[in-house]
Amino acid sequence: MCLVVLQNSNESLSVSACREKPQGIMDPDMEALSKDFDDLSEDFKNFATTHKDYSTRLEELVKLQGKCMKELSHQRYRMGIIRKSMKKVEKNPQNRDAVKEVEKKMKQRKVQLYEMEQALPKANGLYLKVILGNVNVSILNKDDKFKYKDEYEKFKFIINGIALFISIINIFMNSRVLDLLFMFLLVWYYCTLTIRESILRVNGSRVKGWWLTHHFISTVLSGVLLIWPNNVVYYSFRKQFMWFNVYISFVQFLQFRYQRGCLYRLRALGERHNMDITIEGFHSWMWRGLSFLLPFLFLGYAFQLYNAYTLYQLSYHREATWQVPVLSAMFFVVFLGNTLTTMMVIPQKLKEKVRLTERFEFLDKYLRRPHRQEVVDSQASSESEKKED
Incomplete structure (x- = not known):
């Protein structure tokens, strides 16, 4: 406390009081902040x-x-x-x-x-170089590779669920805005798939070249559908196309279940050691899932052929535009490529069975046996310790 007195001969006295902190003492809050x-x-x-x-x-x-x-x-x-x-x-x-x-x-x-x-980075393909440049998209960690593949499957599952919902609405409703929204969703979806699958290939996934080509064609096909004029020919094909998308979404759900099962099975084998389960058991499990899926796939391919035939018939309509024959040709190409590629899978699976058996036998000989010896040595040392105790 200090008292300040101001005095003047002609003026009255004024007194003001002021408070000052003693020097050397800091505010506790400020001290805690500094600390x-x-x-x-x-x-x-x-x-x-x-x-x-x-x-x-x-x-x-x-x-x-x-x-x-x-x-x-x-x-x-x-x-x-x-x-x-x-x-x-x-x-x-x-x-x-x-x-x-x-x-x-x-x-x-x-x-x-x-x-x-598998533990080294790989160069991007031509498509990724055009889209992303020389950015390295290699994933070197096995867990991160699994997560990326898992997210890829989830992405397809979610988008197909949305497409299924919109397709069902479009069957019972006639909305041009909703149609355009659905076509734009397909364009974006297939564009995204081409990028994601190219990244998967860089990281060791054996995505066949046809499936990448199929998604490029599907992107163009969806774009042509997006700009198809709103006329009589369009509405003649519209409901059939929506039913086709309902069925394709159902098949995609079955594929999601199959691929997810394979992915988690491979992860389990990788964590436990691939040789803990025989190659015959592994392939028989995969073959059972694939044999269940094949009839639904071929029925979907037949639907694609039916779309191509319907569009071919509509191309002779007097109000048909250039989009109709182009879509017919694209559906036929997709049908042909899907059918031939899927039919080639069967003999390839049988050949891969022999190759993978040789590979796993080699890995078992050079990678697993030292591990077995370590386990035997550790068990022997623990038993000797118990005897000493």
Whole structure:
């Protein structure tokens, strides 16, 4: 407390009081705030050290990735040269046994290189380079790959559910706005699928080239439907197309269940070790699911052919525009490609069964047996410890 007195001979005295804090005493709230910031500063120093270490290791990782990719290319280049030499040497009957032994080792090396390649980044395809540039879309972590594939299946499931809902409404309602909204949804959906599936292929997914082509064609087909004039020919085909989308959404749901089951089964096998379940059991399980799905798929393909035929008949209508014959041709191409590709799956599955059996036998020999030995050693050591106790 201080007292200030202002005095003047001609003026009355005025007194004002003011409060001042003694110097050296800080507000408790401000003191706590300063202490919190000092603690945060200490944490920041530790974080800066950790981040510096992370940046250094990241640079080292990038260098190691580049080195491994060069070594991988070198291995495959040398293996190509050896294969050419084998063709010359195997002509001599005396060398056939030795050539077979080298060929067996080459197959084993091919499997080893494939397993190593899964942990290395891959270059984008032409389509992704056009859309995304040279951005690296490789997913190196197995869990992240699983999550991306799982999200891809969920995305298809959700969009197909929305498409099913709109299709059913369109069957019982005649709304041009809702029709355009549905066609635009199809265009966006198939455009997105082409990008997502290209990323899947970069990360090791064996998406067949036809299915990518199919989605490109479906994108164009949906775009043509979007700009189809609102005339008599359009309404002659409209209800049939909506019923077709209802059925396709149903088949997509069955495919979602099948693909999701395969995905989770593969994940379970990968976590437990692929060789814990026999290859015959694995394939019989997949084949049962696929054999159940095949009749629904072929019925959907027949529906596509029926759409192509209906549009072909409508193309002779006097009010038909250029969209009608184009859509007819596209539906026929999609029907033909889907049918031939699906029919090729059956013999390929049988061939893959033999190849995968050889591959798993090799992995079992070179990857699982050391693991088995470790388990046996650990069990033996634990038993000896128990005896000592």
